Amino acid sequence: MSDIVVTLPDGSELEVEEGSTVEDVAYEIGPGLGSDTKAGIVDGDLVDKVEPLYEDCELVIVTDQSDEYLRVLRHSAAHVFAQALQRLYPEAKLAIGPPTDEGFYYDITGVDLDAEDLEDIEAEMYDIIDADYDIERVERSREEAFDLYEDNEYKRDILETEAADEDPVSFYVQDDWQDLCQGPHVESTGKIGAVELLNIAAAYWRGDEDNETLTRVYGTAFESESDLENFLQRREEAKERDHRKLGQELDLFSIPDVTGPGLPLYHPNGKTVLRELEDFVDDLNDAEGYDFVETPHLFRTELWKKSGHYDNYVDDMFLLDVNDEEYGLKPMNCPGHATVFNQGNWSYRDLPVRYAENGKVYRKEQRGELSGLSRVWAFTIDDGHLFVKPESIEREVNVIMDQINEVLETFDLDYEVALATRPEKSVGSDEIWEQAESQLRDVLEASGMDYDIESGDGAFYGPKIDFAFEDALGRNWDGPTVQLDFNMPERFDLTYTGEDNEEHRPVMIHRALYGSYERFFMVLIEHFNGNFPTWLAPEQVRILPVSDDNIGYAKQLQNRYLGDFRVEIEDRSWTVGKKIQQAHDDRVPYMLVVGDNEQEAGTVSVRDRFENERKDVDVETFRDHLESEVGEKRIEPDFVEE
């Protein structure tokens, strides 16, 4: 047998015999690591430690100290769920049960479950965990597998698709129960410290609406009871802050049935926040020499064929027929911007050309996947496309990374970066991809930032740097991105005249500082629990007249001193206490209480949403503070404690 080269996370290379398993390689590195090995990640895919390696690859060894071990454990918990379910309901039929970022699910059919049933199943799961059954990988012939699943069309479908090339196929067995499965798993059911079944939902087989509906049971699992408790507490907090709930309470947006699913309507309060967000990045873009363009929502599919979207993206596109000609709503803004660029004659002196557009796009997600603002059909990207000379890539990418840093810091969001490399479905030559990936790697190396490599997660037209930021609840979100594209310039035949008077190809950079406004807005609502920083708040100040006699004074303050801000007067004939309570509920950063004393002295009493109060304040002092707080985009109202 010949040798293969295994590249380890620190970049070192190890030559091992072809057919060595993940575990063999771990033992080669060191006997301690060998015996601690639970699984491996081969070129980005989580696999069992007994997986043989036949080709050069990147390998990460997974021990019970690795982050990925939780995924392994949760996959085992999905199996324990399925075993418990079939103990209690032998008629239940299993479809598919993978781990997820938050836990696991199993899609099942043949049984009607309600919340109370979940408690019984959970108790049975703990019996299985306490029994500490060994979890063993067993290989069976395809024939045997098909026999076993004579009555289960879902497992047969898996045998015919994902497992089509496998003979034998792998099963995982615990006690008298087994599941067709690639693994990996923990060694025994007792390794699962704590489980909780969370909820029941409906799902389509393969996520396809044309298929039958299955029951999806969600659960989660952890190594310890205390980890589970922490998770459940955070989940409860997240429910309190749910942007769908706050969106309604604060009158920010709605997604009514009548307008269609995944098509949000922004109310005046929501649009006020959005306009501030738009102005913020528009100003950043202005400062970096971007030109603003605008493109329509609909194009001939000819354009989408030219851009490659039609081949790679058509399932996600809304297509329509107009006078026997096919059109598509835009799923991305790039082809429009490339076409704008193509209308000009460019010399090397004109480059980089930088276009910005807050452009609405449409992507046909499965209806079952739609949720609030986090998954929608229509959303707006703070999109930017740069057309640059190859030698300016590094400078431009650096500027964009600085912009993204400024955006995330402004909202007090920590972040991590990752380099996402060539996916399976992609356009362009090997050479172009290698060149693009190495340039982004150079920028990241030069920045001194730590970064991850996400193998195969790049866009179909080029590699990218993705930013994942963490919100106040410790959840991670994607959004900002910088993508290099050597392919679209080819497809659109984009050129500029170089110093040598020859035609050259510019490189295209796609970038977004927020990502989508919808997703970013949703995260901000939950991150701040509706308590927007004053610069974003739909209503920044509410004036509360103590009695109707003070309304005139309130109007005077509003017009004469606070005209530059979003100020409302609470003129309902309520008690001051009730007015204060309402302003709190509406999450207004500042309240100005004005009674006879204030009116006579020409002052105000300032309250903030933390219930701090400062009396006898000169209005101009307050206004000057507000100006600096809003101007500097400070996170919390900080006048009273100043």
Ligand SMILES: [Zn+2]
């Ligand atoms: Zn499995």
Ligand SMILES: [Zn+2]
């Ligand atoms: Zn783009």
